[in-house]
């Protein structure tokens with residue numbers, strides 16, 4: 599697949615946005631016996647930046663390919679500004695950064711932009727694209743000599759050509775260092791200040807937390823949670839208590855001592871004298887540890903977004919039972 603959505607050129611002038619940037623309902627896509635996408639409902643409104651998070655093979659790219667019109671779903675519908683994805687692409691309403699490949703190593707950055715701009719047709723404000731993507735300094739450099747981050751910036755510039763209303767970015771900052779990632783997102787933010795929409799797939803939870811208005815978590819082709827960062831974080835049940843327990847014989851001793859609060863425990867782990875307990879009643883567990891056991895040095899922390907994410911995607915068996923995940927615009931929900 600090419601790196602950037604090289605939509606067929608269109609003579610069509612600007613067409614007003616109509617409805618949601620993306621409205622997908624009941625998407626299903628199989629490869630042989632594998633259901634890569636298994637009933638996804640997804641809505642992205644103009645002006646929103648939405649992160650699509652999930653483990654490897656969850657179905658993110660397959661979904662994005664459908665939204666971009668690169669492939670058709672086996673079932674369900676996808677609309678982009680009220681049009682078919684292919685139509686929206688041909689009207690230059692969508693721009694994309696896909697995962698890999700597609701760039702010609704012997705072209706310079708500037709030549710690549712010119713060629714793609716000519717292929718896409720229409721009028722392009724190349725200086726502002728260069729500026730926004732921050733690649734002016736490497737304009738004369740051959741793609742083969744560009745660093746990973748510079749290539750991603752070139753991909754961003756290509757995606758910005760035509761000033762699309764929706765950008766679909768598949769792991770757009772892969773290979774970028776923290777500073778490059780920050781300035782990449784600053785450029786996207788600047789770009790989406792109005793009513794432009796962005797849907798991006800990422801493996802970086804922190805990136806999703808920092809830059810997205812909304813997070814959609816997908817596992818095994820199904821949406822398992824969606825909402826703001828805080829809403830998704832709140833789906834994690836429990837609090838983590840850590841402590842040092844001198845002379846602890848092992849997990850059996852810990853569990854025996856915690857018997858009075860057993861019903862509140864989600865997880866216990868013992869690493870030598872260090873214990874980690876996840877509980878829905880942190881005060882009770884802390885009190886018990888401090889008054890009835892030798893444990894000391896207690897630490898009490900909320901679940902991190904990483905913990906919540908790991909829990910939400912941990913077990914495909916749970917997710918298999920999910921039915922109808924509903925829209926992804928409202929309050930966060932877990933669907934198992």
Ligand SMILES: Nc1ncnc2c1ncn2[C@@H]1O[C@H](COP(=O)(O)OP(=O)(O)OP(=O)(O)O)[C@@H](O)[C@H]1O
Pocket residue numbers: 629632634652653654655656657658659660661
């Ligand atoms: N063209 C294809 N033919 C066969 N299987 C495919 C094809 N495209 C994707 N798959 C499979 O579908 C599943 C979902 O793949 P997809 O690329 O959508 O996942 P992803 O969430 O984007 O993963 P990653 O984070 O690793 O990029 C995977 O098991 C993948 O191997």
